[in-house]
Amino acid sequence: MSPTREKSPPLDQSRLAHTLGYAIARAAVTTNQLFSQGVGEPLGVRPVEFTLLQLIFSNRNTTQKRLCDLLRVPAPQMTLILDRLQERGWVERERDANDRRALHLRLTAEGERLAEESLAALRVAEQALDRVLSSGERLLLQELLAKVAR
């Protein structure tokens, strides 16, 4: 290392300190990493896939349309994501008998097993946050985030 370069001080982020978007984006780096290490890589599930598994688990026979609206995912993307989940045998689609345009979604037995396993794995991974957040702080953080999400 060049002798003319002393150890550099941390970068000044003061101009970004007041913007909530930046704070959220930086926190998301941490949680994305926890997800990736604890769930994504070991179980081969992407964040959207994980989310869909949980939602279909709790909302048997919901339709693609309703998931698109909730997650603000465009319909064409939802088609592709569900194609992938179906190919891997985790999700099944079935036409609504009354409205034959709509597709109802449900998990296979294997899909349910994966939904359980991945949620448990994520809970373990996010326990790493206990070192920086008390359980009260964590609850408060979730409430405040929910307000922002409307």
Add this chain to the structure above:
Amino acid sequence: MSPTREKSPPLDQSRLAHTLGYAIARAAVTTNQLFSQGVGEPLGVRPVEFTLLQLIFSNRNTTQKRLCDLLRVPAPQMTLILDRLQERGWVERERDANDRRALHLRLTAEGERLAEESLAALRVAEQALDRVLSSGERLLLQELLAKVAR
């Protein structure tokens, strides 16, 4: 609309309620939208570009390496982003005289003007959050997010 379909109840998200990653991702949808409407579209600046403008503004002559480390952006991506900022006349790069591998970054006059304008625009856009968050809550939220970001 089919008379056999009543207005459907909201989807059950209870299985995701305890995961912080989900709460952050959902809140990010809101802040991304505020950025896009208030800054991104009117000024033609992407989130990373905005962030870099602010950081280079406050950290004159910082290097690409240090920005990569702070933002966890891979070096090749940083090269492309800065190429774009340079092409548009907002950023200049200059070789370090002592260590000729390193590049120092600085804003042009136009780049500084844009950094100021875009930050002001974001502050205005994020005022929309005042309807759901008191100023105390907002401050608290930022502190908690900073802890998560470590």
Add this chain to the structure above:
DNA sequence: TATTGTTATACTCTATAACTATA
């Protein structure tokens, strides 16, 4: 006419390996 879902397409974002030039 409007809605659900699909196909096609393009553009951005992200990650990695291989390279250069310097140290």
Add this chain to the structure above:
DNA sequence: TATAGTTATAGAGTATAACAATA
């Protein structure tokens, strides 16, 4: 031998228009 930055490339994520089937 290690570091700063670039080039090349491939994969994942996102957005839009045009379409088929049904309502």
